[in-house]
Amino acid sequence: MDHSILDLIEYSLKSISDLKYDLADIRIEKIRFTRIEVKDSVVRVSSGLDYGAAVRVFVNGSMGFAYTTLLEKNSIVNALRNAYSMARATHGEFPKPYLLEPLKKLEKHSVKRSIVDVPIDVKLSDIRDLDEMVAKEVLIKSHTINYLERLEEKYYGSSEGRYLAEKRELVYTALLVYGEEAGVRASSFITEGTIKGYSIWDKRSQESFYRDATRKLKNQLTGKTPKAGIYPVVLGPKAVGVFVHEAFGHLAEADLVVGGSALQGKRGVKVASELVTIIDAPDVDDGFGTFSFDDEGVEASRATIVENGVHVGVMNSRVYASLMGDKPTGNGRAESFRHPPIVRMRNTILLPRDHSFEELLEGIDFGYYIVSTAGGQTNLDGSFQVGIEEAYEIVNGEIGSPVRNLGITGNTLETLKNIDAVGKDFKLGYGRCGKEQLAFVSEGGPHVRVKRISVGGRA
Amino acid sequence: MPYTNLLDIASLAIKWARDRGADSAEVFVQRRQGRRVDILANRISDTRYIDDVGIGVRVALGKKVGFSYTTSLSPEKVKEAIELAINQAKVSPADKYWEGLPEPSTQYTTPRDIYSSELADIDSKTLIDLVKEAIDFVRKEKNAILSRAGTSVFYEERAIANTNGVEVEDKGTHAIAVASTIIKSDTLTTPAIFEYTSSRVEKPDLLSAVKKSLERAKLCTSVSKLDKPGKYSVVFTPKAVAELFSSTIFYALRGDNVVRGRSPYHGKIGEEITSKYLTVIDDGLLVGGDNSWRFDGEGVATSRNVLVESGILRNFVFDTYWGKRIGLESTGNSVRRSYSQQPQPGYTNIVIEGGDSSLEDLLDGSVIVLYNLQGAHTANSDTGEYSVLANPGVIYKDGEPRGWLRGITVSGNIFEEVKKNISIVSREKEKAFPGIEAPWIRFDNIVVTPKA
Numbered sequence: 001m002d003h004s005i006l007d008l009i010e011y012s013l014k015s016i017s018d019l020k021y022d023l024a025d026i027r028i029e030k031i032r033f034t035r036i037e038v039k040d041s042v043v044r045v046s047s048g049l050d051y052g053a054a055v056r057v058f059v060n061g062s063m064g065f066a067y068t069t070l071l072e073k074n075s076i077v078n079a080l081r082n083a084y085s086m087a088r089a090t091h092g093e094f095p096k097p098y099l100l101e102p103l104k105k106l107e108k109h110s111v112k113r114s115i116v117d118v119p120i121d122v123k124l125s126d127i128r129d130l131d132e133m134v135a136k137e138v139l140i141k142s143h144t145i146n147y148l149e150r151l152e153e154k155y156y157g158s159s160e161g162r163y164l165a166e167k168r169e170l171v172y173t174a175l176l177v178y179g180e181e182a183g184v185r186a187s188s189f190i191t192e193g194t195i196k197g198y199s200i201w202d203k204r205s206q207e208s209f210y211r212d213a214t215r216k217l218k219n220q221l222t223g224k225t226p227k228a229g230i231y232p233v234v235l236g237p238k239a240v241g242v243f244v245h246e247a248f249g250h251l252a253e254a255d256l257v258v259g260g261s262a263l264q265g266k267r268g269v270k271v272a273s274e275l276v277t278i279i280d281a282p283d284v285d286d287g288f289g290t291f292s293f294d295d296e297g298v299e300a301s302r303a304t305i306v307e308n309g310v311h312v313g314v315m316n317s318r319v320y321a322s323l324m325g326d327k328p329t330g331n332g333r334a335e336s337f338r339h340p341p342i343v344r345m346r347n348t349i350l351l352p353r354d355h356s357f358e359e360l361l362e363g364i365d366f367g368y369y370i371v372s373t374a375g376g377q378t379n380l381d382g383s384f385q386v387g388i389e390e391a392y393e394i395v396n397g398e399i400g401s402p403v404r405n406l407g408i409t410g411n412t413l414e415t416l417k418n419i420d421a422v423g424k425d426f427k428l429g430y431g432r433c434g435k436e437q438l439a440f441v442s443e444g445g446p447h448v449r450v451k452r453i454s455v456g457g458r459a
Numbered sequence: 460m461p462y463t464n465l466l467d468i469a470s471l472a473i474k475w476a477r478d479r480g481a482d483s484a485e486v487f488v489q490r491r492q493g494r495r496v497d498i499l500a501n502r503i504s505d506t507r508y509i510d511d512v513g514i515g516v517r518v519a520l521g522k523k524v525g526f527s528y529t530t531s532l533s534p535e536k537v538k539e540a541i542e543l544a545i546n547q548a549k550v551s552p553a554d555k556y557w558e559g560l561p562e563p564s565t566q567y568t569t570p571r572d573i574y575s576s577e578l579a580d581i582d583s584k585t586l587i588d589l590v591k592e593a594i595d596f597v598r599k600e601k602n603a604i605l606s607r608a609g610t611s612v613f614y615e616e617r618a619i620a621n622t623n624g625v626e627v628e629d630k631g632t633h634a635i636a637v638a639s640t641i642i643k644s645d646t647l648t649t650p651a652i653f654e655y656t657s658s659r660v661e662k663p664d665l666l667s668a669v670k671k672s673l674e675r676a677k678l679c680t681s682v683s684k685l686d687k688p689g690k691y692s693v694v695f696t697p698k699a700v701a702e703l704f705s706s707t708i709f710y711a712l713r714g715d716n717v718v719r720g721r722s723p724y725h726g727k728i729g730e731e732i733t734s735k736y737l738t739v740i741d742d743g744l745l746v747g748g749d750n751s752w753r754f755d756g757e758g759v760a761t762s763r764n765v766l767v768e769s770g771i772l773r774n775f776v777f778d779t780y781w782g783k784r785i786g787l788e789s790t791g792n793s794v795r796r797s798y799s800q801q802p803q804p805g806y807t808n809i810v811i812e813g814g815d816s817s818l819e820d821l822l823d824g825s826v827i828v829l830y831n832l833q834g835a836h837t838a839n840s841d842t843g844e845y846s847v848l849a850n851p852g853v854i855y856k857d858g859e860p861r862g863w864l865r866g867i868t869v870s871g872n873i874f875e876e877v878k879k880n881i882s883i884v885s886r887e888k889e890k891a892f893p894g895i896e897a898p899w900i901r902f903d904n905i906v907v908t909p910k911a
């Protein structure tokens with residue numbers, strides 16, 4: 001890590017000591033990334049050196065934000081002065097941000113083998129192994145492999161006297177395949193991620209990418225069309241992850257709670273079946289949302305959102321911690337120095353209980369087993385729509401035929417109340433969430449049974 | 460406002476890339492400077508100032524291609540990016556389809572109304588006043604909350620040079636306003652409906668976006684019920700059209716998807732792919748268009764291309780690479796929003812032409828109007844199948860709104876429905892999102908399922 005950056009931050013903050021404000025902070029990021037994209041065996045390698053400084057000044061109940069891509073004192077001070085004068089002119093109505101004690105700390109996440117130490121031709125060769133496997137599959141008409149690696153160095157300094165730095169590596173890989181058979185078209189998508197250096201293929205082998213993508217594709221090409229209606233559903237860990245993130249998690253982000261989400265005013269109220277405990281944790285092993293400090297220089301700590309069915313807390317940032325009278329959870333995250341941190345999820349998880357998968361299926365005469373989703377969306381009122389990528393019928397307690405192009409809709413809180421069994425397994429998923437800004441997040445859980453979900457058919 | 464000539468930097472970087480051994484090179488330099496004010500729950504949440512400059516470098520060694528970008532324009536950083544791009548090209552396998560960078564276009568037309576010096580020099584106070592006016596307006600409305608809104612103005616300069624002699628530069632300004640208003644009473648919260656306005660030369664019109672969003676929220680303060688699932692006449696508002704078409708029709712009209720066999724429209728030029736009521740144009744020269752520039756993301760002159768003409772497929776959008784892969788020229792549709800992006804085929808300004816009917820005609824009889832679709836991006840791009848939540852859908856009887864149909868789902872196959880189910884297209888068009896203008900479209904016999 002580059003200690004001179006912390007000096008640059010301290011020096012820049014000193015040069016606005018003539019101004020009066022509640023909090024000023026500077027975040028400098030040095031992100032170096034490489035992307036390898038393979039589209040139908042055509043390979044493209046690209047990279048970026050994404051360096052910049054973001055500053056915030058809190059004054060008069062508002063926040064001024066500015067950024068510059070020029071990492072030198074003059075540009076940073078100019079940004080600070082711009083942020084200050086815009087905030088001062090605003091007369092906002094937000095409380096002072098939650099202030100913290102001075103602290104100096106440098107964090108480096110340990111990795112098995114750093115991405116920096118692996119030559120690019122080795123990475124290319126590993127990706128081409130997967131490419132060759134996929135290219136041979138007759139069912140697959142077209143495919144894309146994306147490999148992204150990021151070396152993140154983040155530096156933070158504030159007028160409170162906090163000087164922090166954190167370094168981590170992140171690798172994200174996705175395979176998208178597309179097929180066509182007898183006039184039916186379909187695609188499937190497999191992702192994997194790690195923050196433990198160059199270990200992605202140990203975590204999920206090329207064979208596993210290939211096998212899972214092909215199975216999903218085949219199911220969709222040959223699957224039955226679902227029957228519209230209300231059915232019992234067993235959700236797999238991937239689907240549970242997407243549900244707790246998309247359908248539920250956003251409702252528990254402090255800014256959206258204040259903005260009128262379905263969880264507004266529900267603190268202490270039973271919002272889910274007592275089998276449900278949902279947390280957002282920054283300390284999950286190998287999660288995309290695993291870090292020590294958020295982008296506001298706050299120690300990341302666990303946010304328990306639902307405990308045994310009762311809504312107990314929300315995810316917040318410094319300002320929303322003040323506004324709602326809570327302790328800061330360290331959920332202030334920014335896509336890059338180009339954006340101010342907002343309340344974001346990290347690793348959002350529904351905690352496992354004690355049922356086996358077979359037990360979850362027992363007693364279902366007819367229903368659906370939803371393995372993975374294809375994107376979703378939620379509204380502040382708690383309504384959700386989730387597209388389904390891989391699903392099967394459940395007939396007399398057994399997994400039956402694959403189903404294609406299923407969609408589920410409903411209301412999140414109603415759905416959480418309808419959970420009547422929670423499995424004992426667990427799996428973490430990796431993705432990027434877009435709430436104005438992209439954030440690398442993880443989400444997961446066990447298998448879960450829901451008594452009734454509205455399944456959309458295509459009449 | 461320009462502090463350094465971006466084209467000079469681009470030309471210099473081309474020389475450096477050549478010196479380092481690149482057979483061909485392309486440099487895209489972009490600078491953006493601007494301000495933005497955001498609202499959250501009736502309050503100003505933050506104000507922003509941005510000063511962003513960077514450079515993207517694409518190089519080729521024979522048929523091996525590399526790309527890198529860096530922030531700042533310091534010679535050291537630019538040279539490091541060039542070095543990275545060249546090293547990547549060296550280790551990459553040859554791309555047999557690579558046929559080189561574009562030549563300079565014979566003529567470049569400057570679109571009208573894309574730059575205003577007043578906008579370029581706008582101060583924070585002007586923006587803050589606009590935002591305060593919008594907040595005051597909403598506070599006077601009972602139970603209304605401006606849940607999310609904002610406005611931004613920025614100045615943008617771009618320059619492109621390549622080893623074939625392309626050397627072009629352009630500048631523009633942008634003003635954007637977005638607003639989502641909800642009405643929250645003890646018994647009901649209306650869904651968040653985002654509305655936009657944008658201009659290249661006029662001050663941002665936040666108040667119009669707020670008013671429109673509020674007007675639509677008010678439609679949802681009374682609730683109605685759909686008795687049973689079935690086939691109904693449905694009106695897609697411009698925004699709903701844009702939402703559903705983006706992941707389906709617009710996906711299928713993109714050259715790269717056509718070449719990759721991902722488009723159902725592959726090989727169908729000259730054939731009828733939609734109802735005769737639909738005409739879809741991509742217009743890079745649209746007067747005041749959100750994405751109008753003299754040249755596209757790789758320095759090819761922009762132009763107006765009719766993609767679908769009264770239902771007949773006329774053309775796709777291509778950049779140089781994907782065009783050349785099937786022996787065609789670029790249509791001036793290489794999209795590059797930022798120096799950090801590699802060029803790829805995409806749209807400039809999409810215009811879906813209006814029809815000859817009034818809004819009254821569209822709302823005749825009993826019809827469900829979809830103001831906003833939730834989950835439209837989950838529509839299947841390959842097949843056109845979709846199942847989305849209308850949030851909100853509002854039922855109209857004889858032109859009068861009769862309440863919000865909570866939680867209704869609309870499903871079908873849009874590739875089929877644009878052929879067979881379109882009955883009326885409005886004269887009136889609206890900017891659905893920055894870069895997409897569309898009319899209101901009535902579809903008959905669309906499957907609508909009430910909330911479970």
